[in-house]
Amino acid sequence: MGLQNAISELQQLAHNIPPHYALFFLAAVVALTTASYLRTTSPAPPTLAPLSKTKKPQREYGHWEPSPYELPLPPPYPNWSLTDTKPLPYRPFRYGPKYHVTMGLRTVPSDDWIELDNHFPKYHADKARRLAERGSRCAATAPEAYPAAVELLSELARYLPARYPSLYSRTGDVLHNLWSGESFDIAERPLKEDPMAMCARLVQDDLAIMMERPDGQYYLLAGAILLPGFWRLEDKFGMGLSEIHTSGDVPQFKEKLEKGMMNFFRRVRPEEMVARNNYFLQVDDDLAWSWSIGSEDAESIGGWGTAEKNRAVEHHWFRSERQTLRRLPKSGGVVFTIRTYFHPVVEVAEEDYVPGRLASAVRSWGEDVSRYKGKERYGEVLLEYLDRKHEEQLVRGLDMSREEEVRGYPF
Numbered sequence: 001m002g003l004q005n006a007i008s009e010l011q012q013l014a015h016n017i018p019p020h021y022a023l024f025f026l027a028a029v030v031a032l033t034t035a036s037y038l039r040t041t042s043p044a045p046p047t048l049a050p051l052s053k054t055k056k057p058q059r060e061y062g063h064w065e066p067s068p069y070e071l072p073l074p075p076p077y078p079n080w081s082l083t084d085t086k087p088l089p090y091r092p093f094r095y096g097p098k099y100h101v102t103m104g105l106r107t108v109p110s111d112d113w114i115e116l117d118n119h120f121p122k123y124h125a126d127k128a129r130r131l132a133e134r135g136s137r138c139a140a141t142a143p144e145a146y147p148a149a150v151e152l153l154s155e156l157a158r159y160l161p162a163r164y165p166s167l168y169s170r171t172g173d174v175l176h177n178l179w180s181g182e183s184f185d186i187a188e189r190p191l192k193e194d195p196m197a198m199c200a201r202l203v204q205d206d207l208a209i210m211m212e213r214p215d216g217q218y219y220l221l222a223g224a225i226l227l228p229g230f231w232r233l234e235d236k237f238g239m240g241l242s243e244i245h246t247s248g249d250v251p252q253f254k255e256k257l258e259k260g261m262m263n264f265f266r267r268v269r270p271e272e273m274v275a276r277n278n279y280f281l282q283v284d285d286d287l288a289w290s291w292s293i294g295s296e297d298a299e300s301i302g303g304w305g306t307a308e309k310n311r312a313v314e315h316h317w318f319r320s321e322r323q324t325l326r327r328l329p330k331s332g333g334v335v336f337t338i339r340t341y342f343h344p345v346v347e348v349a350e351e352d353y354v355p356g357r358l359a360s361a362v363r364s365w366g367e368d369v370s371r372y373k374g375k376e377r378y379g380e381v382l383l384e385y386l387d388r389k390h391e392e393q394l395v396r397g398l399d400m401s402r403e404e405e406v407r408g409y410p411f
Helices: 003-016 019-023 120-137 143-163 195-202 241-247 253-267 354-364 367-373 375-395 400-406
Strands: 139-141 168-171 174-177 183-185 206-212 218-224 273-282 317-327 334-344
Touching: 120 139, 120 195, 139 143, 139 195, 143 168, 143 174, 143 195, 143 206, 143 218, 183 195, 195 206, 195 218, 206 253, 218 241, 241 253, 273 375, 354 375, 367 375
Parallel strands: none
Antiparallel strands: 139 218, 168 174, 174 183, 206 218, 206 334, 273 317, 317 334
16 A cells, blocks of 8 residues: 555545544544645645655565765845745635544645744744653653754754755754854764754754654653643653553554554655644643643643633633654654644734634534543634624625635635
C-alpha cells in the first residue's frame, strides 16, 4: 500500500480520535480535526506525490539506510519583516450542521517548512524562560535519537538563513540570530545544550522526533515541547506511538487506527512533507500552559472539569496549530513541527465572516467532540458573543455570497 493509500485509510478512521489529544505532536497525523485545504489562491490542492511504482524490498524494522536527499534551499520569504510580517490568519473550521471529520493532510512545498512572523520576539522570550525554569522536563533527547536531533539542528541551520536572511546569517558552522545577538555553533562537541533546546530557540514551533525501533514501533525520543498548552513532554517521553494513544484513552485506537497509522509512518519519505491545521478554544491567556485546566506541576492534569465555567468572552482565546511532518534523510527520524497561533476570540471575531462560521462549527460538534473540546465550560458565552458579532456584520452589509472568494478555508 502506497503513502496515498495509507493517508486515505487514516482519513476513513479519523472520526475515532478525540480532539483534545490533537495537541500531542502526533496529532499531525491522527488528531480529530476539521478538513484542511490550501488557500483559494492556489489553482488546486496539491496531492501527495505517489511512491515509485517499482516495488522495493521491505527494510528491517529499526534500520534506516541514509538517503542522499537534501532539503532544497528555499528562496527568501517575500518581504519578511520582524516588525511588519503578521501571523498567517489560519481559521480551520467549517460551517455545520454536520461536523465533517477528515485528516486534512496535504503536501506542502519544502520552502514553507517553517513559518516565522512578528510574534517571534514573544515566542523566543517565552521559550527561553521555559527552558530556564523547566529544562529537561520540556526539552530532552534520548541517546539513540541524538544523531536525529543534531541532524534537525543542521537542517534548520541551512534553511533559516536562506528563508529569513534578515533574521539569520551563517558563518561556517556558526548560525547568528541578527535580532537577539545569539550565536549557535552547530559543529562543536559537545554542544552547549541539548540539540532540541537549541532548535527550539531558533523557531516559533514546538518540535518532536519519533524514532523506529526493531519492534516496528515509533517512539518519542527527542522533543522540545515548550508551548503546548495542554500536555507535557515528560508524561509522554519514551512512549511508543501506540502507548501514547492508549495512555490517553483514545477510543478504538487498537481496533481501527493503529494499523493505518503505522503504515503511514513507515512509508513517509524524506522527499515528502505534509501539513495539517486544527483549532481549539482556551479560557485563559497563557500560550505556554493553559492553567485553567489545572497546574502544570500537578501529578495529573486536571482537565476541562477544573476550568471556570462561563468566563467572560474577553478571557476566551482562539488556539490554532499548523503542523508539518517529514522524515530526516540521514537518521530516518520522523520530525514534527507544531506552530501555535494564539489570538483573543474578541480579536478574531472582528474579521469578516469568521464569527458566523465559527459559531456554526461549534454548534456542529457532537456530544463526544463537545466534551473533549470543553464546550460545556464556555459554549454559552462564546456562542452568544459570536452570534451578536455575526449579526452586526450582516447589518452593516456583509455579502455572505462572497465568503469563499474573500477568505477561502482554512483562512
